[in-house]
Amino acid sequence: HLSRFRDGQEVEIPEYSHALNARVPSVRSIVASRCDVLFVDGLYVLRHDLVRSQLDLKIFIDVNTDACLARRISRDKRERCRTEESVAAQWESTVLPGFEAFIRPSRLRADIIV
Known part of the structure; x- marks a missing residue:
């Protein structure tokens, strides 16, 4: 995920529910814009x-x-x-x-x- 994100590709991030203490089926898609610093x-x-x-x-x-x-x-x-x-x-x-x-x-x- 990290290398794809750094390359500006879309990445699907798993979501976690603290109420369920588990990952949930949904994911969040994000795309990095060009940046000099990534935390x-x-x-x-x-x-x-x-x-x-x-x-x-x-x-x-x-x-x-x-x-x-x-x-x-x-x-x-x-x-x-x-x-x-x-x-x-x-x-x-x-x-x-x-x-x-x-x-x-x-x-x-x-x-x-x-």
Whole structure:
């Protein structure tokens, strides 16, 4: 997708539903206009060799995990009708361990750590 997007071709982007915790059948089609800078963001962007090889500059935003949890609780209570307790339990059981195992190590692949 990234190389096609950079070449100005139409790309279909899968859509995700947080309400369903799954991808949905619909896709969003986008076409890049000519630009000098393209920002690609995502939790797993630096994890994949194929993606990294297409990036000129790789930046990892290193945020304190306490701040991440606080933002997640606020968002999930507001947008997903969840309780603070359920968010905190999910954080401890899956989110933080997954972050430590799969996301934090990708900071070593960044050119800049902010």
